[in-house]
Amino acid sequence: MKTPLACLPHDHSHCVHTALADAEALCERQGARLTALRKRVLELVWQSHKPLGAYDILGVLSETDGRRAAPPTVYRALDFLLENGLVHRIASLNAFVGCNHPGDVHQGQFLICRSCHTAIELQQPAIGAAISAAAEGVGFSAEGQTVEVVGLCASCREAA
């Protein structure tokens, strides 16, 4: 039972640097253009392990960065990041979080702490397989999965 980095104090700037570097490398390899705006949005999404709303990103771009930005600016950047597997959308929160395993084709499972709002990305092939199998069992061919779990993370559990 390893507590995930996300809900422990850690050198988060390292997370951010790694994520940005990985993104650069990945886009290079795939011929995708990681523009300054897209990189900045990715950085903002990675500013913490908490899913971030599109309008929060918009706020930072407008107020802190001083960039003239309207919703489509943010959503286009997010669409790019989603398509390239650099972020995930959390449907139950209408928010976005950086992907921990960029490059792999995958659909994570997310553990969302109702106390500290941290999202932990799991990658348990067994879960995906169990779901696909159950779907196949009724003749349904699964193409995409949304698995989001709300509860209490290890830290918040201890604190309580």
Next chain:
Amino acid sequence: MKTPLACLPHDHSHCVHTALADAEALCERQGARLTALRKRVLELVWQSHKPLGAYDILGVLSETDGRRAAPPTVYRALDFLLENGLVHRIASLNAFVGCNHPGDVHQGQFLICRSCHTAIELQQPAIGAAISAAAEGVGFSAEGQTVEVVGLCASCREAA
């Protein structure tokens, strides 16, 4: 491999009657008030096996039923139905669907056909258990699960 009723031609009025009768019985038993409005909203949600948006419900109430209704009217009814386990919310669609197993405390898994938009509710304790176990594995206590799978249902698969 049993194809679920939901994506076969069937006597759907039977689904509706059963759902409404079950709801009456359940509310009676639990001392919850299934008012005319709430019952009507439940009926509308059950009008098909496709998840229905709150504003679609609102449209019917206003135009067909001639009832003066604003969003809160619908959302309050839906909240009641959710709290009493009579409908589920599909986060990835912002829509609502009737519950197939009212009364049981459960969180379904949903298979959503991208072609005919039918939602099939599964109740596989094994999946829920696998997810909870994976969460416990990193010290996370799962309290609620959202499992939504998009793909092709048996009928649409055949048709293609």
Next chain:
DNA sequence: TTTCGAAAGTTATAGAATAACGTCTCTCCA
């Protein structure tokens, strides 16, 4: 009959996402 509380009506607003069109700046090739 009065009183109280739940349900529903009403008005306004917040929050999330997209449509449609214009502008800018590259790269590519004549």
Next chain:
DNA sequence: TGGAGAGACGTTATTCTATAACTTTCGAAA
């Protein structure tokens, strides 16, 4: 060199989803 075309981004407007806050209605209990 100098367009042509494509992609990224800006801009404006609108749609869709959801909730806040206050008022009115109505039925059951005291």
